[in-house]
Amino acid sequence: MEQQPGAVWVVVEQNGGILAEVTLELLGKARDLAALGGGAHASAVLLGSKIESLAEELIAHGADQVILMDAPRLTLYQNDTYALVLAELVKKHRPEIVLFGASYYGSELSATVAAKLETGLAAHCLDLYINDRGEFVQVVPAFGGMILGDILCPTARPQLASVKPGMFQKPDRDTTRSGETLIETPTVLEGYASPLKAVRVVQSQPAGLPLEKAATVVAGGWGVGQEAWHFLDQLAGELSGAVGCTRPALDEGWAAGEHAMIGTSGKTVRPQVYIGFGVSGATHHMAGMKDSGVIININKDPAATVFQVSDYGVVADAKELLPVLLEKIREYKGKSKSQATIKCIQ
Amino acid sequence: MNIAVCVKPVPEPRHYDKIIINPATKLLERKGIPMIINPVDKNAIEAALQLKEQFGGKVVLVSMAPPDTRETIKEGLAMGADEAYLLSDRAFAGADTLATARVLAAGLTKIGGLDLILTGSASADGGTNHIPSQLGELMGFAHLNHLTELHLEASTIKMKTKIENGYVEYEGSLPLVLGVARELNTPRYTTLMGVVIAQNKPFTTWGLKDLGLDPSNTGLSGSPTQPGDLHMPQHGQKAQMFAGEPEDMAGKIIAILRTAGVLD
Amino acid sequence: MxxxxxxxxxxxxxxxxxxxxxxxxxxxxxxxxxxxxxxxxxxxxxxxxxxxxxxxxxxxxxxxxxxxxxxxxxxxxxxxxxxxxxxxxxxxxxxxxxxxxxxxxxxxxxxxxxxxxGGFSITEPGGGSDFAGLQATGKLDDGEWVLNGRKCFITNSHCMGVNVMNVNTGVDAKGRPQISVFIIEGSAPGHTPGRKEKKAGLRGSYTGEVILNNVRLPQSNLLGQPGDGAKISLGTLGVMGRGGTAATSLGILRACLEESVKFAKERVIYGRPLSKLPNIQFLIAQNRTDYEAARLLTYNAMGMKDAGLPNTAEISMAKFFAAEAAVNAAKRTMDLMGGYGLVTDYPVSRYLLDAMGTIPCCGTSHIMQVIIAGEELRK
CATH class of the missing domain: 1.10.540.10 (Acyl-CoA dehydrogenase/oxidase, N-terminal domain)
Known part of the structure; x- marks a missing residue:
């Protein structure tokens, strides 16, 4: 008798009752993979304490099933306790695929679980798909994103993958969806003394709109130069967007910091509009922005590689165009009397 | 205190733009790129040397790599480590992180008597972040990755690890496997005398048989994941191009922004 | 090999x-x-x-x-x-x-x-390689040496810790000027920096005057014997000065090679990188060959010194060739870069000035040729 394939799991990441964006992105992908034969259905695995209210939200974002383990012992993430309970759940339910967000937690937890189960794990995946032979293909970056490699996991199950945030579209929230919630208890932790103790978590929100959430990303590259860089900030202000940069602009110290860098070794953005100034089109930068809605690039070199991923290309010197564009936009907004509001991706 | 630092020889990251995929063989070509110790592994060596200076003991380097990386690993001895173990065998080739962790765990177990195992949080070439956690699991030691602070007091170790926009404080005790983040310290420069002394420090090479490993657990055949095709990041669509006076171009851009719905 | x-x-x-x-x-x-x-x-x-x-x-x-x-x-x-x-x-x-x-x-x-x-002081305002004509003096007074005079083009003049100083201490038995060498701590009373030169090239090092004003030194600060000046200075200049300058020029050559390759690959003209053009490839081949030749000459000469073999001609050849080749390579690299070569955002104009600066260091190319020919003709 042929065995039924297991489910596609998404290990939920939540912080103080707020679901991580990457978890929602992965739920959409998990459902797609399940539909293409990657697994029976999409399940969200929710671990924590006093988090049962999140189950509905997960179902609304695409989970067919929520496996819920709510216990005081799981209040703070620790790789040992979380990996123990996850490994037990895997052994019990035998999923086909388990997806993690490639956050600090997610990459540590996925590696720990993979070692416990002695199964395969692909790290920081940029894409996941089922190929024409029915195999689950995991596309991973190597050499700082200069090279991409396909990873397969032919025999070991489940197939584990951690996925970079921002790689997949977050599904629309649909409160009419229904799904089952399966309550599990962490019996494996009974009598288990943890050798480590997470004492406290300290987090601060960075100032301004995070790049990944901006509806408009204004990106600057080498062609902008130090003198004209401030125009990018002003332009982003006018468009209620955020400023991103390329690696050379970061290295030169023009950009605000590492959190602004777009590319395979930095942020992956998919805003409604990406508008790049003086960006040449290094492959690792383009990998971080190519899925943006509308891509506009301004470069004085008509043969610049970046035009290959652009919807609109403007052949002009970014330094000269920036102040003119800024003035025109201010003029236009003055006429339309619109109010600046912060816009996020819906 | 006896500390092992797992190090990986990697092609120097500043040359990664020179790496290409040979169109005929589909294999990576990285000819002429110098090999170095994975940069963040040097932070792990630095941490080990500081602990040795504080508490005594010895620092050993352990690496699973081809035999021609011997000279690269020697730089770690020149930095101040006491001994090096190179785990090298044809049967180790093509290993994924789990199969690599098995070989490292076997080497570390054979060395024995270790209180602490340090390594870089990720390698510059593969960049998975897996080794610290997988090594910890296989060794049966508690483990943490992305370590940014480490304070060893009497019997308690206080640590901080990096997370998005913040950190987590941990307490634990030895033995431990820790994946070190760049923020932990600044690796010392190697002195020229260190280079001289390194030539006479013990350097041991162990193969499959020395480690008592089964070849079906190592290398490509012992790896649950298998590599498929390689690609360069691909792009290719045709943009609608404009050129002209800045005022006209600004007008065009405003029209596009309005159509896209980001400018009311 | x-x-x-x-x-x-x-x-x-x-x-x-x-x-x-x-x-x-x-x-x-x-x-x-x-x-x-x-x-x-x-x-x-x-x-x-x-x-x-x-x-x-x-x-x-x-x-x-x-x-x-x-x-x-x-x-x-x-x-x-x-x-x-x-x-x-x-x-x-x-x-x-x-x-x-x-x-x-x-x-x-x-x-x-x-x-x-450290530093080594020979040159005076009166002349560069005119060793016998040194005007700075050392005279014995009450069992101590008293040094007076003015040295110029002294590298590390304004950060000197220990200066090795050549002065005239009278005449020898044959009536020729006797040059002797003294070790002077930078902080010794009367030992002060004078004017700091504003150099066109080899900036990033202090070069200037050192003034000796009644610097009193015990006998124990005399290096070697009275009259050892020629031996010590020629030995020091020959091995250390010229060998070191050859290695410095070699560094400039490598800088030119690396910058020219980088620029040729990155700069795109008419849709193709410069590196695809044969005339650009010629320049890169010349830079590569000059670097290789200078590298072989320099490390071979240094290896001979390490092995205790005679090396006067070899070190002079290395210095002569490497310094001249560095000037040529820097100019060639500027040619390759067109207008960018002249812009100080790129370092190549600095390389040209530095390469020019290595020529007079420890003997010009003419002096090197005199030494090389002398060694050859003596055979």
Whole structure:
């Protein structure tokens, strides 16, 4: 008798009752993979304490099933306790695929679980798909994103993958969806003394709109130069967007910091509009922005590689165009009397 | 205190733009790129040397790599480590992180008597972040990755690890496997005398048989994941191009922004 | 086939790591400001660069002249000006190591190995290579030497820790000027820096006057015997000065090669990188060949010195060739870069000025040719 394939799991990441964006992105992908034969259905695995209210939200974002383990012992993430309970759940339910967000937690937890189960794990995946032979293909970056490699996991199950945030579209929230919630208890932790103790978590929100959430990303590259860089900030202000940069602009110290860098070794953005100034089109930068809605690039070199991923290309010197564009936009907004509001991706 | 630092020889990251995929063989070509110790592994060596200076003991380097990386690993001895173990065998080739962790765990177990195992949080070439956690699991030691602070007091170790926009404080005790983040310290420069002394420090090479490993657990055949095709990041669509006076171009851009719905 | 040992290759890697992290980022700045990065030099002392060929018992690393050349090539790759600081330092160290008494070596070498700047002073306003015509004097007074005079073009003049000084101490038995050498601590009363030169090239090192105004020194500060000046100075200039300058020029050659390759690959003209054009490839081939030739000459000469073989002609050839080749390569690289070559955002105009600066150091190309021909004709 042929065995039924297991489910596609998404290990939920939540912080103080707020679901991580990457978890929602992965739920959409998990459902797609399940539909293409990657697994029976999409399940969200929710671990924590006093988090049962999140189950509905997960179902609304695409989970067919929520496996819920709510216990005081799981209040703070620790790789040992979380990996123990996850490994037990895997052994019990035998999923086909388990997806993690490639956050600090997610990459540590996925590696720990993979070692416990002695199964395969692909790290920081940029894409996941089922190929024409029915195999689950995991596309991973190597050499700082200069090279991409396909990873397969032919025999070991489940197939584990951690996925970079921002790689997949977050599904629309649909409160009419229904799904089952399966309550599990962490019996494996009974009598288990943890050798480590997470004492406290300290987090601060960075100032301004995070790049990944901006509806408009204004990106600057080498062609902008130090003198004209401030125009990018002003332009982003006018468009209620955020400023991103390329690696050379970061290295030169023009950009605000590492959190602004777009590319395979930095942020992956998919805003409604990406508008790049003086960006040449290094492959690792383009990998971080190519899925943006509308891509506009301004470069004085008509043969610049970046035009290959652009919807609109403007052949002009970014330094000269920036102040003119800024003035025109201010003029236009003055006429339309619109109010600046912060816009996020819906 | 006896500390092992797992190090990986990697092609120097500043040359990664020179790496290409040979169109005929589909294999990576990285000819002429110098090999170095994975940069963040040097932070792990630095941490080990500081602990040795504080508490005594010895620092050993352990690496699973081809035999021609011997000279690269020697730089770690020149930095101040006491001994090096190179785990090298044809049967180790093509290993994924789990199969690599098995070989490292076997080497570390054979060395024995270790209180602490340090390594870089990720390698510059593969960049998975897996080794610290997988090594910890296989060794049966508690483990943490992305370590940014480490304070060893009497019997308690206080640590901080990096997370998005913040950190987590941990307490634990030895033995431990820790994946070190760049923020932990600044690796010392190697002195020229260190280079001289390194030539006479013990350097041991162990193969499959020395480690008592089964070849079906190592290398490509012992790896649950298998590599498929390689690609360069691909792009290719045709943009609608404009050129002209800045005022006209600004007008065009405003029209596009309005159509896209980001400018009311 | 010239091959460096594994230890020498590791040493190069270690030096390069330091230089790329600490010197490369400030190379253009120290050139523009014409300042010597004193703290960097002191850090190098802690790492063993400054006494690389000094035996360990005097605080050095106990290696040789090949290693000294590796260090200077790596430093010269990013700042030939700062390399000039180290060449002058090495000259002072070399003189004390070779001609100093045990007491002098024990007193001064540990200082010089650990961060104090060394220097070697010959040249005077009256003339460059006119050794016998030195005007600065040393006279015995009440059992002490009293030095007076003015030296110019002295590298490390304004950061001097230990200066090795050539002065006229009278006439010998044959009535010829007697030149003697003294070790003077930079802080000695009467030993002061004078005017600091504003150089066009080799900036990033202090070069200027040293003034001797009744500097009183005990007998124990005399290096060698009275009248040893010619021997010490020619020996020091010949091996340390010229060998060191050859290695510095070699660094400039590598800088030109690397910058020309980088530019040719990155710069796109009519849709193709410059590197696809045959005439650009010719320039790169010339840079590569010049670097290779200078490398072979320099390390071969240093290897001969390390092996204790006669090396006067070989070191002079290395210095002659490397300095001239560096000038040619820098000009060629500027040609390759077109207008960008002249822009100081790119370092190549600095390389040209620095390469020009290495020609007069420790004997011009004409003097090198006189020495080489002399060696050849004597056979």
């Amino acid at each position: 010239l091959k460096l040992s594994e230890q020498q290759e590791l040493l190069r890697k270690v030096v390069r790591d330091f230089v790329e992290n600490e010197l490369a980022p400030i190379a253009q700045k120290i050139h523009e400001e014409d300042t010597c990065p004193v703290e960097l030099f002191q850090k190098m002392g802690q790492l063993g660069f400054n006494g690389v060929f000094v035996p360990a018992k005097y605080g050095g690393t106990g290696l040789g002249f090949t290693e000294q050349a590796i260090i200077l090539e790596e430093i010269g790759r990013h700042s030939a000006g700062f390399a000039a600081t180290l060449v002058a330092h090495y000259m002072g160290v070399f003189a004390i190591l070779n001609w100093g008494s045990e007491e002098q070596k024990e007193k001064y070498l540990p200082l010089l190995c650990s961060g104090a700047f």
